[in-house]
Amino acid sequence: MPKLTVLPHADLAPEGAVLEVAAGTSICEGLLDHGIEIEHACEQSSACTTCHCIVRKGFDSLNAIEESEDDLLDRAWGLEAQSRLSCQAIIAREDLTVEIPKYTVNHAKENH
Template sequence: MPNIIFYPQKFILPHGLTVQGKSGKTILDIALSNKINMEHACEKSCACCTCHCIIRKGFFSLSPCQEKEEDLLDKAWGLEKYSRLGCQARLGNEDIEVEIPLYHVNHVNEQ
């Protein structure tokens, strides 16, 4: 099983976390099952971009990005070349490193 390294995120994961995930599971499902309170306003239906994350390592081992996801990513704050939606990106067999942005379209932390 691949390792998923979640980088520290000051509001929901201040110390970061490394977990193992089963190939074929989404980043969001792995986060939630490990008590990482990653936002998912559309309940994993690929209808928003609140679960936007940036893949810092292992991007190409994930499932391919589909057109609907690409369209939603265009609305994500802080979009980067290796951005994905956590509800759509499925693990392959390689380790990945994930950054959860501080902001998303429905929420801005100003602390």
């Protein structure tokens, strides 16, 4: 199983984390399954940017980005060349390292 390394995030993973996640799982699902409550205001339907993450290692192993995701990413806070919507980024067999940005475009958090 590939390892998903999460860089430290003050609120979601203060110490960072190394997770074993099954190939074929989205980054968002992998994080949520391991108790890392990344925002996902649209319930993972690719309609917002609250689950935006930056893939620091393994970016090229992910599924290809679709035009709709690419268009949405333009609205994400802290956009970088290695940015993805974690709900759309499907983990392959390669290990990944991700950073969850400090801020999102969401003004209010909800309990999911």
